Amino acid sequence: xxxxYTFLFLLTSFMYSFSQTxxxxxxxxxxxxxxxxxxYEKDSTANALVLFEHGNSYIxxxxxxxxxxxxxxxxxxxxxxxxxxxVTIYLYNNDNRKEKVKNIVATTYNLVNGKVTTTKLKEVDxxxxxxxxxxxxxxxxxxxxxxxxxxNYSYTIQSPFKFKYKGWAFQSDIPKxxxxxxxxxxxxxxxxxxxxxxxxxxxxxxxxxxxxxxxxRGASADCTISTYAMKDVPAFIExxxxxxxxxxxxxxxYELKIFxxxxxxxxxxxxxxxxxxxxxxxxxxxxxxxxxxxxLEDFLSETSINExxxxxxxxxxxxxxxxxxxxxxxxxxxxxxxxxxxxxNKSGNVSSIxxxxxxxxxxxxxxxxxxxxxxxxxxxxxKIYPVISDFNYLIVxxxxxxxxxxxxxxxxxxxFGEIPFRCLxxxxxxMDFKNGSQWVDLEPNKLSKIQIKAELxxxxxxxxxxxxxxxxxxxxxxxxxxxxxxxxxSYVTNLEDKYPNIDISNHxxxxxxxxxxxxxxxxxxxxxxxxxxxxxxxxxFFTTFFKENPFKLQERTYPIDFGYxxxxxxxxxxxxxxxxxxxELPKNSxxxxxxxxxxxxxxxxxxxxxxxxxxxxxxKDAVYPAEYYxxxxxxxxxxxxxxxxxxxxxxxx
Numbered sequence: 001x002x003x004x005y006t007f008l009f010l011l012t013s014f015m016y017s018f019s020q021t022x023x024x025x026x027x028x029x030x031x032x033x034x035x036x037x038x039x040y041e042k043d044s045t046a047n048a049l050v051l052f053e054h055g056n057s058y059i060x061x062x063x064x065x066x067x068x069x070x071x072x073x074x075x076x077x078x079x080x081x082x083x084x085x086x087v088t089i090y091l092y093n094n095d096n097r098k099e100k101v102k103n104i105v106a107t108t109y110n111l112v113n114g115k116v117t118t119t120k121l122k123e124v125d126x127x128x129x130x131x132x133x134x135x136x137x138x139x140x141x142x143x144x145x146x147x148x149x150x151x152n153y154s155y156t157i158q159s160p161f162k163f164k165y166k167g168w169a170f171q172s173d174i175p176k177x178x179x180x181x182x183x184x185x186x187x188x189x190x191x192x193x194x195x196x197x198x199x200x201x202x203x204x205x206x207x208x209x210x211x212x213x214x215x216x217r218g219a220s221a222d223c224t225i226s227t228y229a230m231k232d233v234p235a236f237i238e239x240x241x242x243x244x245x246x247x248x249x250x251x252x253x254y255e256l257k258i259f260x261x262x263x264x265x266x267x268x269x270x271x272x273x274x275x276x277x278x279x280x281x282x283x284x285x286x287x288x289x290x291x292x293x294x295x296l297e298d299f300l301s302e303t304s305i306n307e308x309x310x311x312x313x314x315x316x317x318x319x320x321x322x323x324x325x326x327x328x329x330x331x332x333x334x335x336x337x338x339x340x341x342x343x344x345n346k347s348g349n350v351s352s353i354x355x356x357x358x359x360x361x362x363x364x365x366x367x368x369x370x371x372x373x374x375x376x377x378x379x380x381x382x383k384i385y386p387v388i389s390d391f392n393y394l395i396v397x398x399x400x401x402x403x404x405x406x407x408x409x410x411x412x413x414x415x416f417g418e419i420p421f422r423c424l425x426x427x428x429x430x431m432d433f434k435n436g437s438q439w440v441d442l443e444p445n446k447l448s449k450i451q452i453k454a455e456l457x458x459x460x461x462x463x464x465x466x467x468x469x470x471x472x473x474x475x476x477x478x479x480x481x482x483x484x485x486x487x488x489x490s491y492v493t494n495l496e497d498k499y500p501n502i503d504i505s506n507h508x509x510x511x512x513x514x515x516x517x518x519x520x521x522x523x524x525x526x527x528x529x530x531x532x533x534x535x536x537x538x539x540x541f542f543t544t545f546f547k548e549n550p551f552k553l554q555e556r557t558y559p560i561d562f563g564y565x566x567x568x569x570x571x572x573x574x575x576x577x578x579x580x581x582x583x584e585l586p587k588n589s590x591x592x593x594x595x596x597x598x599x600x601x602x603x604x605x606x607x608x609x610x611x612x613x614x615x616x617x618x619x620k621d622a623v624y625p626a627e628y629y630x631x632x633x634x635x636x637x638x639x640x641x642x643x644x645x646x647x648x649x650x651x652x653x
Contacts, residue, residue, distance in 0.1 A: 448474025
């Protein structure tokens, strides 16, 4: 049989093929040098290190199951690395078929008084437990673990699910010296192969093995034999401002495209979006729910039904669903979706709530379409071909007067046109059943901003008092609305706790309503300064936007994803009257990110008996590529320094 095999490697510019082999040997055998090893020179913070790992997947010629042999050798460098001796194997099961694991062999090696000792895993110490409806866990812990131990273990997974060809993770939360994955794929199965994570392949080799799989009546198929390897793979360390780590871990994945049996019958598993749209529309669960008609009189007031302004009508429908139905926390799209149960119980999952919203808007003759989303913690959906399981969330898009609005009625604090932060995952699939589905960007249409204005006065007794006005928009406003309207007393208490040198009184929220797009508040403060003799040292930042630099890694290989663009303003006027003179002010400064992708402006002006100060931070992109990390790290460091090290020196006359 002729070989058909599709390679759809993403990020091909990062690939690197190596035909030669190095002098260094990578193998499963434990050496004396490995036992004597006390640290890893390329990562002094590593608690453990994968010395060698190898995977081999193939279709068994006897029973046609997919078998994956795995073996791994790990150095335990210190006590914090002991958890790497706890192994969990995930086994998939579906429709009375299930994966099995066999031939588990595990050994711990220690160096005791110059001699090598071994302790083997006992079969009674291997445990199995149910994880959920689709996965069973097999767990074991290697015995006699000490600082300096080397462990190795191996097992074979036997799977009846050829459509789920085993992927391979070259990267994890500890560094790896060498990771290799071998595959043997008969020509009957054609997979899309995807390389994720942007790391260079040390080895990328393919060959053809003739007649590797036998069928009935003398039929046979050739196999593509592939070897993929990476070496010196750094640990993946999570940091603030990122989406799911699954977007960035170096790994290889498989998606079954076509299966051709020995009789010549072909099953096409990877569908086009046109086919997927049709299946989605006619689906007995979600498709049926979206197509149901609904009686507006059963839900809305006569005033809302007769409203002629489309925006006001859409907003009224949105608020009705938002205020009358409670999200139960489930993200389900294709299972347990029932608008009928939602109406009955007043509570339901994401899809049920937003499908009800969709159907009410559609019945009101408003242009509305469902949108499939993969949330930030779920990973990016594949764009090359449809993978419906990549999506785990549903919202709706409304179009009025040539403007589009994304709506999600699961959160009672969202304003019209806002979606939860969890949904800001770059792009989504708009399901347009008339014109065909398409990708749409998930960009907030409202600016997120914090603006704080402070006017302070210092009297002859060094008492500093004043008023603060704060206005927040976008996601900054959403966060404050939630905290305030859930518990206003706790909100004020937390505000005081956040700024221990300040006494707060007469707190008021000027903006009305928990869905108001703005959050505006005012309060009075009494501020403590540092007095030394006739001098007063005053830190002009009674509040800070960033108390510390969130970026601490030496190197970051994945994007910095804030989710949205935002701006911070801090404006201060300090009146010190006739009793003082300002003898020292912070230095003015200005700096920017490359290509003007962000800026900081800090100015101080002395005008008679007052100091006016302005501090502005602007992030002009929601997502920055990894190349910006050193610049963002320095950018944030400068911001923190300005807020924590700026002083105004006042002297008594």
